[in-house]
Amino acid sequence: MTASKPHAVLLASPGMGHIIPMVELGKRLLTHHSFHVTIFVVTTDSATTTSQILRQTSNLSSLNIVHVPPIDVSDKLPPNAPVELRIGLTIVESLPFLSSSITSINNFPPPSALIVDIFGLPALPIARDLGMLTYVYFATSAWFSAVTVYFSDTNKKVIETHAESRQPLSIPGCTPVRFEDTLESFSSPGGIMYEGHLRAAKEIVAADGILMNTWQDLEPAATKALREDGVLGRFTKGEVYAVGPLVRSVEKIPEGGKKGGVLQWLDEQPAESVIYVSFGSGGTMSANQMREVALGLELSRQRFVWVVRPPREGDASGAFFNVASGVDAAMSYLPEGFVERTEGVGVVVPMWAPQAEILEHPATGGFVTHCGWNSVLESVENGVPMVAWPLYAEQKMNAFMLSEELGVAVRVAEEGGGVVGREQVAEVVRRVMVEEEGAAMRNKVKELKLSGEKALCMFGSSHHSLSEMRKECEIHVQASSSSSSSSSTSSPS
Numbered sequence: 001m002t003a004s005k006p007h008a009v010l011l012a013s014p015g016m017g018h019i020i021p022m023v024e025l026g027k028r029l030l031t032h033h034s035f036h037v038t039i040f041v042v043t044t045d046s047a048t049t050t051s052q053i054l055r056q057t058s059n060l061s062s063l064n065i066v067h068v069p070p071i072d073v074s075d076k077l078p079p080n081a082p083v084e085l086r087i088g089l090t091i092v093e094s095l096p097f098l099s100s101s102i103t104s105i106n107n108f109p110p111p112s113a114l115i116v117d118i119f120g121l122p123a124l125p126i127a128r129d130l131g132m133l134t135y136v137y138f139a140t141s142a143w144f145s146a147v148t149v150y151f152s153d154t155n156k157k158v159i160e161t162h163a164e165s166r167q168p169l170s171i172p173g174c175t176p177v178r179f180e181d182t183l184e185s186f187s188s189p190g191g192i193m194y195e196g197h198l199r200a201a202k203e204i205v206a207a208d209g210i211l212m213n214t215w216q217d218l219e220p221a222a223t224k225a226l227r228e229d230g231v232l233g234r235f236t237k238g239e240v241y242a243v244g245p246l247v248r249s250v251e252k253i254p255e256g257g258k259k260g261g262v263l264q265w266l267d268e269q270p271a272e273s274v275i276y277v278s279f280g281s282g283g284t285m286s287a288n289q290m291r292e293v294a295l296g297l298e299l300s301r302q303r304f305v306w307v308v309r310p311p312r313e314g315d316a317s318g319a320f321f322n323v324a325s326g327v328d329a330a331m332s333y334l335p336e337g338f339v340e341r342t343e344g345v346g347v348v349v350p351m352w353a354p355q356a357e358i359l360e361h362p363a364t365g366g367f368v369t370h371c372g373w374n375s376v377l378e379s380v381e382n383g384v385p386m387v388a389w390p391l392y393a394e395q396k397m398n399a400f401m402l403s404e405e406l407g408v409a410v411r412v413a414e415e416g417g418g419v420v421g422r423e424q425v426a427e428v429v430r431r432v433m434v435e436e437e438g439a440a441m442r443n444k445v446k447e448l449k450l451s452g453e454k455a456l457c458m459f460g461s462s463h464h465s466l467s468e469m470r471k472e473c474e475i476h477v478q479a480s481s482s483s484s485s486s487s488s489t490s491s492p493s
Helices: 016-033 046-056 083-103 121-129 142-151 156-165 192-205 220-227 261-267 287-300 327-332 355-360 373-381 395-405 422-433 436-456 461-490
Strands: 007-012 036-041 064-067 113-116 133-138 209-212 239-242 274-278 303-308 346-350 364-369 386-388 409-411
Touching (some): 007 016, 007 083, 016 373, 016 461, 036 083, 113 121, 121 192, 133 142, 133 461, 142 209, 142 395, 209 220, 209 461, 220 239, 239 461, 261 303, 261 346, 261 355, 274 287, 287 303, 355 373, 364 373, 364 422, 364 436, 373 395, 386 395, 395 409
Parallel strands (some): 007 036, 007 113, 036 064, 113 133, 133 209, 209 239, 274 303, 303 346, 364 386
């Protein structure tokens, strides 16, 4: 063990969309950049996440994963509280455990850096008190990162004008954000979401560095703007590193092992003939919309795998904290006779499916997605074109990028009453799966797949970014060691 080998502590917020990218970052730091790594996983339901995390890290005994005891904040918030507030309060409640655990780590060198996602910001003062470097990890695009960095120093009148005039929001060096794709916090300046985003933005730019789960060639303009002092780089204290694409690795079936039902079914289908439909670990829709999706899939006459969850009226993120519940209820909301009529053509999977394995499968030829960044990257990394159907958070920005800028997705158009009809569902599925437009998108996304692989290779841009971050941590470790030695020799005996 070298004296300068850095030890990074990572804090993963509740939700598989936060946990997975943080674990993948930890694995990358451990296996490719010689970090000691400890990951604290915060969750409201240990059963939902523990099995997933342990399964994907079972071959990495050096990756130290600490599960924070499950925290329930339901009695401290109203039932309709935004999911962001619930996540944030859960993190705050976990801080005493985190602080005591970090200070008691004794199987590795003392931690030299703390890496948090945008919900883990309340933990940064703990790191500063312990003399650790602080990093914020955006498990999303450089464009969203750029918007947040710009927001940290933006006059409120600019956001108010954006909200009132419904004109695009200009971001230095980046594509403007159309009002129809804007963030919820920007649509109501002065509201609780706005104030929360503003506080977060100011804390993020004060960190020692920012990491983003993207890569330079995917988003050249936004990445450049964030790194240049004359553009957005002037707002940040530390360096900005594009380190992606970091996605969950596929679990290999052990020799003699059996595949799950859906993967076995995919083995029997022609290449690129199946469209995978999933709205993320937290995405939900109304009962009426669920019915239209079912009938649209049937109308498209395409093979499909569809992950279904019980509907929630008026709450697109309703399953965020309830991934493991509602299996029987989910199936009961399907149209009468749907499962029987589509037998052999489609598979309906209640609540959860092995997404990485499905997207990697040769039979998968398209993906209807909510455009969560994890799902986007998994689709790109497997060369699968998409139907972009954003639900909440920054997903509309992602949908715009995929459909308008990268040309690897068809975007669902909003219809009157907020429900996308079965005819449009069938149309967008067929555009991706059987029309020339879909073939062109498939070629483009396969080019992006190669670009992402290049970024992570030994001489790629993302590998270089993490190497630069490691150098920063090494310098910090050495400086801390020198300071401790000086204090020790100068103190009276």
